[in-house]
Amino acid sequence: MPEYKAPLRDIQFAIQEVLNYEQHYQNLPGAEEASPDMVAAILEEAAKFCEQVISPLNPVGDREGCQWQAGVVTTPPGFKESYAQFIEGGWPGLSQPVDLGGQGLPSSLSAVVYEMIASASHAWSMYPSLTWGAIKTIAAHAAPEVKARYLSKLVEGSWSGTMCLTEAHCGSDLGLLRTKATPNDDGTYSISGGKIFISAGEHDLTENIVHIVLARLPDAPEGVKGISLFVVPKLWVDEQGVMGEPNGVSCGSIEHKMGIHGNATCVLNFDGARGYLISQPHKGMSAMFTFINESRLGVAQQAQAHIEASFQGALAYAKERVQMRATPRVLPDKPADPIIAHPDVRRMLLTQKALAEGTRLLNYYCAQLVDISHASNDAAERARAENELALLTPIAKGFISEISMEATTYGIQVLGGHGYIAEWGMEQEYRDTRITSIYEGTNGIQGLDLLGRKILATGGKVAESFLTQVQTFCSSQHPAAVAPMIPALADSIQLWLAVTEEVGVKAMAGDVNAVGAAAYDYLMLAGYCTVGYFLVRSAEAAANNSGSGDQDFYQAKINNARFYIERLLPRTQLLTATIRSGSDNLMAMPEATFGL
Structure with missing residues (x-):
């Protein structure tokens, strides 16, 4: 089983010597404290946590998976304890606002940390990353009282978040969704319907789960122009922020999947669950794209993380595995040479390496643009960043997830028969990355978005x-x-x-x-x-x-x-x-x- 080692020298080269994060942070309002020394210290600590705590759970999550019993989901052994350590270390709030209990550091720094988390365990990484998307969506679109009720706990990490879009009869065509939202006398709404493929939709890591749900109001027009967006907690939260009774949200089952077994992919049933409208009525899709775009960039990072992890495993094996004679000979006094000396093995390894490093730079550049679009005082710079993100988000999500499948296939191939055996961990990298080309909009849709829209x-x-x-x-x-x-x-x-x-x-x-x-x-x-x-x-x-x-x-x-x-x-x-x-x-x- 390969042991993930955070490539800190490569990461530092990317952020400081190529993309000049130091100057970027000096020009970014609120990021002045993110000095090179502070950034280096944070990355070193994140590397230790990912290598020592999360990475050992990756094969456990794959082997044991999540378990469903009468609507209750249990995560694999070690997940709950490691998530508690994650919260204790303050990692959920690294780039969240100080007034909500976060540390106020740039979101691009969280992106760098997230690469390490996802490389250590894609399945584990999805629990906090979905919460970060929920935070941004609520912060951008909800009423002040809703923000006050939910954001601090989400930032702290004691509550988690999801996005609930897909239904059994409609995948990417959300204009067909049927989940209903009926107004209540107290200003809340009763949400009824079923959602499928909800990542981290039910689990035992946090006290509460806050769902961001697309649904239709009674007077909604047909199609995507009739969709509204709601905050629906698993457990109801009163005006003082205290959790109470179950809120009509139940997990009907979890999916048995090709990969990411350590993350619960749930069927969720909403039976008159109370929630709050966020954004304007019938404008839910535009608001939901705050979450969707955040998630698409996260998927790009997951895909890049698999390239890196697969390359590390393949490289370590290729240096040690001795087979056939190379030209020139590496071990002339031995009957065979390390396979890294053979041209075709080098082709595969160099493809993995080039793709790992090139896509890392693309992801980190997108992270810089997110910083600028959210925090710059220069309107022209914000507009530039938003335009470039509009262009690069489908490229990052679509392209990186496609070539991640190629790269992780090479990880299997370099090991030959051993790559096909589960104990070496290489086939898991391929199985886990396979979802990245599908969720958050298939790559055909990413291409249509890029070229057409x-x-x-x-x-x-x-x-x-x-x-x-x-x-x-x-x-x-x-x-x-x-x-x-x-x-x-x-x-x-x-x-x-x-x-x-x-x-x-x-x-x-x-x-x-x-x-x-x-x-x-x-x-x-x-x-x-x-x-x-x-x-x-x-x-x-x-x-x-x-x-x-x-x-x-x-x-x-x-x-x-x-x-x-x-x-x-x-x-x-x-x-x-x-x-x-x-x-x-x-x-x-x-x-x-x-x-x-």
């Missing part, structure tokens, strides 16, 4: 800031070690721009399936370009700092970017060809093509 619907304006940044970088002067990588990166950006225009022209000319047929490949093309940009930036930072010592570390960053540019970025050419092939090879086919 974000780029084409805005005439490309949403992409202007980020693509200008990349093009400016490409046109600037670069160190000798980096300059050879620039033409390929610049060409990939030109491909991205060209296919954007081409699909837009087809759609305007009346091809109703042009966007849908191109969306997934377009998402992947955008992802390869974006991650390529961040890896070349990291190579430049390494080249500029290489005289300060730690030569091997910095040269590895340059080599990593070179591998990506030469071996992975060319995939954009294939994706361009498939996008240009159009929609007829999908939609002009009769049903008989499928054998129906």
